[in-house]
Amino acid sequence: MRIPILxxxxxxxxxARHESRSGLHVLHQHSRWIVPALLPVDKKSRIQWQVxxxxxxxxxxxxxxxxxxxxxxxxxxxxxxxxxxxxDRFSLKIxxxxxxxxxVSFKLVNLGKHAYDTVVGKGDQWSAIGPVIxxxxxxxxxxxxxxxxxxxxxxxxLLKIDLERRFGRDYLKGKKFIVLTAQESWxxxxxxxxxxxxxVQRIKL
Numbered sequence: 001m002r003i004p005i006l007x008x009x010x011x012x013x014x015x016a017r018h019e020s021r022s023g024l025h026v027l028h029q030h031s032r033w034i035v036p037a038l039l040p041v042d043k044k045s046r047i048q049w050q051v052x053x054x055x056x057x058x059x060x061x062x063x064x065x066x067x068x069x070x071x072x073x074x075x076x077x078x079x080x081x082x083x084x085x086x087x088d089r090f091s092l093k094i095x096x097x098x099x100x101x102x103x104v105s106f107k108l109v110n111l112g113k114h115a116y117d118t119v120v121g122k123g124d125q126w127s128a129i130g131p132v133i134x135x136x137x138x139x140x141x142x143x144x145x146x147x148x149x150x151x152x153x154x155x156x157x158l159l160k161i162d163l164e165r166r167f168g169r170d171y172l173k174g175k176k177f178i179v180l181t182a183q184e185s186w187x188x189x190x191x192x193x194x195x196x197x198x199x200v201q202r203i204k205l
Contacts, residue, residue: 088136092163093177094129094143096121100191104182105146109158111138118146121182136172139164143180147191149205159193159201166195 092111098104098121108116108129121127143159159180163172181194184205193201 089133090136090172091131091175092134093131093175094141095177095179096127096129096182097179098123098125098127098182100124100147100182100184101188102147104191105144106180107144107146108132109142109144111141131175131177134163134172136164136169139172145182145191145193145201145203147182147203147205155191155203155205157201157203161195161200 094106094108096104096106096119101123103123104121105118106121106127106129107118111132111134116129116132119127119129139162141161141163143161144156145159146154146156148154167176178195180200183192183194184190185192189205191203191205192199193203
């Protein structure tokens with residue numbers, strides 16, 4: 001039984017010696033963790049191999065640094081865009097004061113992407129629309145104003161206000177409100193819609 005074992009060991013040694021001469025580094029054939037690697041034999045080849053490994057390591061580190069820089073710039077850009085988008089928005093409430101002797105209906109046709117149901121302002125009463133979140137990219141407010149005259153004819157006009165042009169961009173931040181007043185002329189021939197002291201729309205009754 002010993003002779004076959006000795007022959008097997010002798011063959012393994014011869015095989016290992018032959019592979020070592022050819023430059024193939026083998027540790028143990030029966031180990032499952034072994035991955036054969038081709039190593040340089042002469043000194044010049046070893047130096048070239050070491051230089052190559054250093055260059056490859058430096059290139060890998062440079063690639064990681066560039067990737068990290070790109071990711072950092074993308075994160076900073078996303079934060080800046082989010083901050084800019086947030087700073088371009090504000091909350092607006094439209095307060096309606098009807099001092100006329102008849103009902104006046106207000107409907108927010110659009111303010112950016114927002115619309116609102118019709119609000120009927122009773123005579124000498126207060127009502128409100130909103131609040132709504134307004135984006136300064138779409139600062140124009142359109143209100144449909146409706147009123148019935150003495151002949152029971154419905155009069156309707158569109159009120160258009162550019163909030164950014166009227167109040168300025170710096171003012172339109174946080175929570176804001178505007179007051180619209182419906183007021184009849186002294187002969188009750190017209191209905192005026194006033195923003196502060198300014199008449200922004202008039203409807204013939």
